[in-house]
Amino acid sequence: MPEPVGLRTAYAGSLNESNIGEVVKVCGWVNRIREHGEHLVFVDIRDYTGVVQCVIPRTENLHPEWVVQITGTVARRPEGTENDQLASGQIELHDPTVRILAQAEPIPFSLDDRVELDEATRLRYRYVDLRRSRMQRNLRLRSLVNAAIRRSMEEQGFVEIETPLLWTPTPEGAREFLVPSRTQPQNFYVLPQSPQIAKQLLMVAGFDRYYQIARCLRDEDLRADRQFEFTQLDLEASFVTQDDIHEFISHAIHTVVAAVSPGTTINIGKLTWREAMSRYGSDKPDRRFGAELNDVTGIFSNTSVKALSAKSVQAMVSPIALSRARLDELVERAKTLGAKGLLWLRVETTDGGLVLNSPVSKFLTDTEQHQLIDAVRANVGDTILMVADDWERAVAVLGQIRLGLGKQLASDDILDFFWVVDFPLFEGLDEFGTPISAHHPFTMPNEEDFALLDSDPLSVRSQSYDLVLNGWELGSGSIRIHESSIQSKVFQVLGIDEETARSRFGFLLDAFKYGAPPHGGFAFGIDRLSALLAGEENIRELIAFPKTQSGSDLMTGAPKQVAIEALAQLGLRPTAHAKD
RNA sequence: GGACCCGUGGUGCAGCUCGGAGUGCACGCCGGCCUGUCAAGCCGGAGGUCGCGGGUUCAAAUCCCGUCGGGUCCGCCA
Structure with missing residues (x-):
């Protein structure tokens, strides 16, 4: 915990017998008041580190969740009144001076983790919900995960580069969020479903090892493990093989696990896609x-x-x-x-x-x-x-x-990480009998299967791979195609003619003309990884301000209608479709 | 687009099959008592359009239809 500054000289949960005799200032919220009459009142002060009990010999006008600064002397509790459940349970604050920093109305629900609350209520008052120790623990764990990832990436020589949130439409894959352009009415940016193409361009640019803790946005239906916006560790590296990518990610995963659950040993195994499907009937099997x-x-x-x-x-x-x-x-x-x-x-x-x-x-x-x-x-x-x-x-x-x-x-104590490799390049045929990309159209086919691209495309394996943890797909990646002859071949099998390819990915194909190194990468979901490490079944528990399944933010009321003038400025007008 | 579950004072629940005055439990809130509690205890009190709309009925929290909100899942998520 940090050095206390400002209005405090100590954190509530940090105080113990070693502080006896010191005069300290703690700041926080009134957690609980136990009144035994005019001459004996116990007030627990809570900050994020824990609680400390103050003995208030007269009735102060205090209520739960008021924000206070308490100045008091750390004293040993009378024998027999210690509380072994509390880190500060051997001591209490005496002769306190109470300074009320903010009053508070009764909060809408109990902060007690033992009470299961309706999620809608929690989301409406998310700032209160986040005070609960469960949410404090989860979001702080997530911060540790982020820090460990950055540490691992820096150790491995990756460079963090930000890519645009206002990107260009790419009509394949997940539905994209559209952003209308004010300066060029009738034209749109999109919010990226991932930095996929941007990071490949960074490889052409010679950055060799790129990473980013990147927000990705997909306008698809929400689930327990899916929000509109989610966060990935996104990385890409040049002059590497699939095994090298696995090593990079493995290093990051080991660093994360060591940071959040020290002592836990993990082993990242490997299954082929065919083996996963035939043994477990899933490409992200739960093997627990x-x-x-x-x-x-x-x-x-x-x-x-x-x-x-x-x-x-x-x-x-x-x-x-x-x-x-x-x-x-x-x-x-x-x-x-x-x-x-x-x-x-x-x-x-x-x-x-x-x-x-x-x-x-x-x-x-x-x-x-x-x-x-x-x-x-x-x-x-x-x-x-x-x-x-x-x-x-x-x-x-x-x-x-x-x-x-x-x-x-399935036991929550097991962390069963493993790779699924040798995915098929195509996942089936569309209604016209044309193969559909299983990953994305820049995925490198397995070299042994090149000959099958014409004769039996559905049995072509790709150099793509998923990372699975306890039945959740954490992420996926691939070695990319960097040679235009192979890319043309794959586009041809996918039924993407040259003109279409140019209009969709022209800037990428152009870039590849100017010296593209062999490269590949990976991305995994930090929301999901953190949720599993926290023992949660729902990524909303790891997100400060998540949306409901229908995409609402119950706290702010978003999405909301906007003024007609605001639309007009963007060259848009409402249709009969819009609700009143 | 579809399936299923949930919606009852501020919170968590019971009541719903089998209709009979909003009845109950726990927490919280307000007031009183209480000098060693720590989910303090004891006493008293306030607090409700039973999500909303319609229907059936002498009578609906309860049965029926619709709708809204929340959740889980299928589709969707290169």
Whole structure:
């Protein structure tokens, strides 16, 4: 804690037996008042470091949350009245002089962390909510994360460079926030969804190792782990391989973890995308619990069960016991996720060994049943869940089911970081049969797969990679294309003709003509990383002034209508669409 | 665009199935008592358009429809 200056000579939480006898000035908020009559009143003064108890021998006119300066003598508490729960619990302030710095109305809710509050109320009075120790802890932890990241980047020779918030529209990817130009009516800037292109230009400029703790803005629907604006560690480096990028990030992650949870050891593993999908049905699997998927397609290649006649059959053992009602819910959930259904089979025992009890079991041969039990290593009492579809859908749906069932088993004490590598370059076809970029169109294909760009583009792997922590995608990156011949080829596969490419990314393509080094980079979300390190399930708990799911700021009332004149100045006018 | 959950004094909840006077619990607030508490204790008091609108009914917090706000998720997030 910093050296006390100004109106204070000590912080409340810093005082202990070593200060006995000193006259100190503490400043803060009245946390709690315990009145025992005219001659004995306890007042707890709170600052961000903690609380200290003051003994006030006469009734001062004080109320909770008033802001005060207390001048008093640090004294040992009478024997038997110490409070071991408090850092300052062995001492108290005597003979205080109370100076009221600000009065306060009763606050709208308790600051006690034990009370779960409605989030809308918290957000409306966010400045009060932020006084709670949970929020103080979270935002201060986030500050430590930022500091550790900067330290790591500087140690590794990265240079911090700011890039514009007023950027140019790039029609691919996330929806962008538009900013109308006053000086050039009818024209727009956008707020960047990431500094992607800017940082590549910095590589052309020879900065070699760039980083930025960058705000990114995306006008997409909000979730527990998504806000309109979020913060990333954004970095890019030249003359490096994928492994080098992983090392840079690994250094940063280790520095952060050492800063916020000293003593915790972490190991950043690696999975291929195909392995992640086939074992967990997700490209950001939560590996803190088992229940892996099993490919049982072969067992049912000659099945008479129509629901199992599919390109792929995936099976898993439920990690928890399931009631019949719960199974019915799961079947519905599988359907909403796009599967035709979900088969469940209970493993039971008879004289002859293990049997399956299920609506479909009588249509399964003994061989199929036993092979299935063996394949998923099921025991008596287990429930086997199966989805049959094409491979992508089967693993994805069962992966979602797996996550829903296993999440409650995942321990908060584990930090399971790992890389997912070898993503496909394209993630499918659009309605015209043209491949869609999985990452962005500047992602370098895996050199071994160049030949497949024409013949089988969907199986081309890319040099892109994600970093995953406890089932959350922390971030992603790639080695970029820096040769125009490869870039042209990828644009061609993506169906982006030369004219379109020029109009969208002309300045980048131009820049690359003037000597572009091989380069690649990464970005990870600091909101998400901090949330997971804080044990929070929601990034709003790590953001001082977040928006609601519908994009409102309940404290300020934003977004708001503006005067017609303000619109006119921007060359805009309201349409019938606008609300009153 | 869609699914589900929530909305009751300042706060957190119960009441809602099975309609019968806004009834209850805890915290906070105001007043009184109280010389060792620390979520102090005891006594008393104030405080409510049951989110809003409509419908059913003799009667609606409760049942029905709509709507608004908050949350979780699907779509979306190169």
